[in-house]
Amino acid sequence: MLLRKSSSADVPSSEITPQHAYERFRLDRRSFLGGAAALGAAAIAGSRLKSILDPETEAHAAAELQTVPGKYTTSETQTPFNKATNYNNFYEFGVEKDQPAKNAHTLQTRPWTIQVTGMVKKPLTIDIDTLLKYRPIENRVYRHRCVEAWSMVIPWDGYSLSELINFCQPLPGAKYVQFLSDLNRKQMPELPSGFDWPYSEGLRMDEAMNPLTLLTFGCYGQVLPNQNGAPVRVIVPWKYGFKSGKSIVKLHFTNKEPHTLWNDMAPNEYGFYSNVNPHVDHPRWSQAHERRIDTSFIPRTIPTQMFNGYSGQVASMYAGMDLKKNY
Numbered sequence: 001m002l003l004r005k006s007s008s009a010d011v012p013s014s015e016i017t018p019q020h021a022y023e024r025f026r027l028d029r030r031s032f033l034g035g036a037a038a039l040g041a042a043a044i045a046g047s048r049l050k051s052i053l054d055p056e057t058e059a060h061a062a063a064e065l066q067t068v069p070g071k072y073t074t075s076e077t078q079t080p081f082n083k084a085t086n087y088n089n090f091y092e093f094g095v096e097k098d099q100p101a102k103n104a105h106t107l108q109t110r111p112w113t114i115q116v117t118g119m120v121k122k123p124l125t126i127d128i129d130t131l132l133k134y135r136p137i138e139n140r141v142y143r144h145r146c147v148e149a150w151s152m153v154i155p156w157d158g159y160s161l162s163e164l165i166n167f168c169q170p171l172p173g174a175k176y177v178q179f180l181s182d183l184n185r186k187q188m189p190e191l192p193s194g195f196d197w198p199y200s201e202g203l204r205m206d207e208a209m210n211p212l213t214l215l216t217f218g219c220y221g222q223v224l225p226n227q228n229g230a231p232v233r234v235i236v237p238w239k240y241g242f243k244s245g246k247s248i249v250k251l252h253f254t255n256k257e258p259h260t261l262w263n264d265m266a267p268n269e270y271g272f273y274s275n276v277n278p279h280v281d282h283p284r285w286s287q288a289h290e291r292r293i294d295t296s297f298i299p300r301t302i303p304t305q306m307f308n309g310y311s312g313q314v315a316s317m318y319a320g321m322d323l324k325k326n327y
């Protein structure tokens with residue numbers, strides 16, 4: 001299989017943000033931080049910067065994040081940190097669940113830039129630390145349901161993706177946003193062949209703008225461990241976990257449904273929507289129940305909820321759609 005040629009170090013010059021647009025992003029951030037009401041946020045941003053840039057804490061990969069309590073938080077028993085960070089899907093670092101924790105230390109998360117391209121008024125190339133300081137980081141405890149029928153409850157740290165999208169001002173014709181993960185063969189020695197790398201995922205614009213969709217920089221109050229998608233990933237809590245791309249380097253706005261890695265691999269198994277739905281089984285297993293990985297020694301089997309329990313926030317986006325066809 002031919003692999004897509006792309007990496008964070010391989011950016012066409014036509015897509016580099018003009019300096020003035022970058023400056024503008026910084027200016028807007030300053031005006032956000034400059035308001036009297038935002039003084040508290042400025043203090044938060046300052047301390048966040050210190051802990052992230054401190055070479056010692058960086059070396060321990062456990063720099064703390066200053067967070068504020070977020071909305072949409074579940075009070076269900078949380079999955080312990082060591083389970084959420086040692087049982088992962090991050091195929092770039094190996095296909096077994098314990099491999100990302102062992103192998104992802106090779107991923108270098110600084111310097112790191114994220115490009116915003118395609119149908120937007122303000123295309124950008126943003127440094128991760130600028131993005132991190134753009135809005136206060138909220139702590140949101142979400143249910144996290146994998147298509148393989150296991151689930152966790154994880155406190156993620158980030159802010160709504162809509163904040164960044166609003167800044168970039170999508171053009172009226174933009175209907176979808178594609179998320180591209182990093183591809184760096186030197187830093188990913190376990191990269192399996194047979195996949196159309198880089199990992200890509202996508203959302204419809206209203207899904208991307210839904211306040212639940214989280215641009216995620218941390219979990220458990222710390223910067224994301226590499227195996228969980230450092231330095232920035234997307235979390236879409238009403239969809240199966242594979243919609244939540246890790247280690248994102250590009251957001252591309254488009255008028256067509258973007259290709260996504262798993263949909264390309266097996267379209268009959270992994271649809272573009274992939275909303276958690278106990279009534280639509282995976283062709284090879286039931287989705288009616290899930291194994292909840294939390295503090296119990298043996299994971300409990302519990303019923304799966306429609307939209308992973310977030311119907312109140314998201315069901316209206318799919319009104320009138322046949323969710324059996326649009327799985």
Ligand code: MTE
Nearest residue numbers: 088089090091146181199241242244245246
């Ligand atoms: N993102 C990238 N770049 N590569 C991957 O292999 N796996 C996906 C998703 N994002 C994946 C990815 C899948 S299948 C799941 S279930 C979640 O990440 C797992 O996230 P977690 O390891 O933090 O639980």
